[in-house]
Amino acid sequence: MDMHVLAVTSDPAERAQLEQIRGPAATDDAVITLQFAATLAELAALADGAAPAPDLILLNPLLADAPPGALWQALGTAGDRTPLVLLAPATGLSPAEQAVRLGAVTYLVTAATPRELLRRLLQSVVVATRLGRPPLDQQGQDALVLESIADAVISTDEHAHVSYCNLAARRLLGLEVAQMLGRPIADLMRLQDPKSLADIEHPVWQALASGAVVRIPAGCILSRPDGSELMIEDSTAPIHDGRGRVCGVVMVFHDITNARELQAQVDHLAWHDFLTGLPNRFAAHRHLNRILKEAQAAGQSLAVMYLDLDKFKLVNDTLGHAAGDALLVSVAARLRSCFRVVDLVSRQGGDEFVVLMAPGSSRLDATQAAQRISAAVALPHQLDGEPVHVGCSIGIALYPGDGDSGDVLLRHADTALHAAKAAGRNVWRFFQQELLSSAIERRQLENGLRQALGSSEFELFYQPKVRLRDGALCGCEALLRWQHPAWGWVDPARFIRSAEESGLIIPLGRWVLGQAVRQARRWEQQGLLPGAVAVNVSALELRQGDFADHIGSHLAQAGLDPARLQLELTESALMRDMHGAHALLHRLKGIGVSLAIDDFGTGYSSLSYLADLPIDLLKVDRSFVHGIDHAAPRRQTLLRAVLALADNLAIAVVAEGVETAPEADFLAAAGCGQGQGYFYSRAVDARTFERRFLAAAPGAP
Known part of the structure; x- marks a missing residue:
């Protein structure tokens, strides 16, 4: 050789x-x-x-x-x-x-x-x-690989002096080869703990001392020789010679700064509301569970507040969703200013917010906080240069008296919020046990309504309308009744209110309309029906874009003369959107149905809509009728004025709640055309109504 x-x-x-x-x-x-x-x-x-x-x-x-x-x-x-x-x-x-x-x-x-x-x-x-x-070509390939990989590679001798550095390492540190070879590794790379920012022992020294692979904390901060910083992940391993002795260390690391920042953004979005920047409901639940443990350990109380903006939907409907978003941002900023750093303000979704007051907060602290919130939110919010006023309803639950878990406290605060809204809005209420009973009853009632819609528990009853001058039948009103299999007959005032609050009034109203139209058609075919069948329409139904089409479709399917159907609307439902009501009512008149104003005299004081809207009939509220025969002269004069106004406008009038003969006589003498009430009959089922009123009506077959 x-x-x-x-x-x-x-x-x-x-x-x-x-x-x-x-x-x-x-x-x-x-x-x-x-x-x-x-x-x-x-x-x-x-x-x-x-x-x-x-x-x-x-x-x-x-x-x-x-x-x-x-x-x-x-x-x-x-x-x-x-x-x-x-x-x-x-x-x-x-x-x-x-x-x-x-x-x-x-x-x-x-x-x-x-x-x-x-x-x-x-x-x-x-x-x-x-x-x-190894073969020369293999050595060259290894060197090429080390120079080409994206991870930084640095090797040192047993004294922690740099003996090799690849291109990625030189780029990350911002140094040339001559500035690195032979230099102590600790002089080139200062490492800090990502949480405490304290200097940590270099992993090269740890690997030299232990002879084992070493990992630095995730997101470790590397301070470069020029003073700039980045976050790295690494693996540092000892190099052993042929005799097993540690003769150096190789450190492989890479820059994770961008990845960490992106992860931080993702984490922030996962726990914060995108619009307001407040913690979201997931963050609120996590925080509540944590402070409950602190309060329990310290024997302290704390307050949970559930907030809801009053008339927020009106802002969205009138000014647009962009204005609604701007209002939420404004409210969020004001809520932050009402609380300490240790309290947490979060957005649950929509226009609902939750405030978690720190352990040690009392009933008095919660009351004062509610006062601050109400005052702050009530100040005008500038939206596109236009002042907007909203209120805020607040429900409050206290630990430990109102619950010992996060879910229970939030649920009870929500129950108190519903009580605040029922009390007239823009107020606050503390949770009380009787509120829970009411909430449970409302939930049971709503669940019962949902179940009843899919079964045969609902039935339409009919109450006659009578011509006062001769007592002849001139129409009827269809009224919904509900017989629950366990509760029996349910008060209509209770379940209608529940249906309106839950939105179930829409499918329920359509069921009523379909049943009434089909029944009217059967009576019409038998020649029994004098006048029209009246059906009550809720404000929610009127706001449905397809309401008029739905009416026309039912009439066409049943083959009923549109004049045989009368829709009873409330003043308040019409006045919420006069422009929309004007167009809708004229469209309904075009179909051929008649239109009545229900509970007239209890809503808006303005009478101008009577001239603008195509109203066929006014139903004078029972509060005008009760005891009218012996009422004070001014009250009797007021009723006569209403009747005269309707007569001059060629609008028919029905007096509701007629219960006695003197009341009926007074109304007839005052010029009222029709009456309805217990004096004539309570509402009865279709078969009884047909036998008692239709078959006995003049001209009945």
Whole structure:
């Protein structure tokens, strides 16, 4: 095996001894070429040259130009692929033995080693090195991979001085190779804990000390030499030599700053309301569970407040959803200003907010907070330069008296909120046990209504309308009745109110309309129906865009003369949107149905709508009729004025709630055309109404 040897020695005797190994030998065909260098400077020059690297370097450590520490740094420039053998004197072997511990292959005393043995020793070192060395193309590929990967790679020696750094590492640290090689790793990378910002021990030192793989805390902050910072993730592993000794460390890390910032944004959105920036309901539930534990441990109370804006939907309907969003942002800012940092204000959704007051808050604290909220929210909100006024209803529950869990406290605060709204809005109410009973009853009633819509529990009853001058039947009103299988007959005032609050009045109203139209058609076919069948219409039904189409569809399907159907509307329902009501009522008149105003005199004081809307009939409220025969003169005069007004406008009048003969006589004398009430009959089922009134009516078959 041929090989090229570079001998670095300035000792003439040693050079002469080494000259013996040149050329071939008698015992083998291998040719050894020999090259000499006398100083470290010559060695460096040869290493930087274009000549092929030697197969072996022989080095005398006692060179004249080798100051302490410079010898091994200079040797590194010769290439880590070349094995190194120390030339040692016959005495004073300590430097050579130390060199072996630091990485030299072995040491030789040339003066005491015969030529043939010296050749064999050198050949064995080269052979062993070649056998343990990966192919040159593999080494080049490994170096290319390290330079190309996106992760930063830095290796150090056993003293934590940088011995290698790839391109990614240099870019992340903003340094050149010359600024990194040989430098202590801790001087180049200051690491801080992401939570405490305290300096942490460099993982390279930890890996050197433990001999194990080390990971830094996730999101660890790296301070670069230029003072800038980034967050990194890493894995630091020890490097072991052939004898298992830790001889260095490799650290692989990458920049996660952008990923962390993106994750922080995602986390913020997961726990905060996008519009107002307040914590959302998930964050509120988490916070409530935490402060409940604190309050329980400290034996303290706390307050939970449920808030809802009054007439928020009106803002959305009149000014648009963008204005509604701006109002929510304005309210959120004011709510924040009403509370301490330790209290949490959150948005539950829509126009609902929850406030969680910190442990130690009392009933008095909650009352004062409610006062601050009401005053702050009531101030005008500027939306596109226009002042908008809204109120706020508040329900309050206290721990531990009103519940010992987050879900119970929130539910009870919501119950108190409903009580506040029922009390007239823009007020606050504390939870009381009787409110819970009422809430449970409302929920049961609503559930019962839903179930009844899918069964046969509902039935239409009919109450006659009578012509006062002769007592003849002139029509009837269809009234909904509900017989629950367990509760029996349910008061209509109760379940109609529940249906309106829950929105069930819409499907319920359509069921009533369908039943009434079909029944009217059957009576019409039998020639029994004098006048029209009246059906009550709620404000929610009127706001449905397809209401008129729905009326027309039912009439067409049943084949009923539209004049046989009368729709009873309340003043308040019409006045909520006069423009929309004007268009809708004229469209209904175009279909051919008649229109009545129910409970006249109890709603808006303005009478101008009577001239603008196509009204056919006024139903005077029972509050005008009750005891009218012996009422005060001014009250009787008022009723006569209403009747005269209707007569001049050619609008028919029905007096509701007629219960006595004197009342009926007075109304007839005052010019009222029709009456309805218990004096004539309560509402009865269709079969009874037909037998009692229709079959007995003049002209009935």
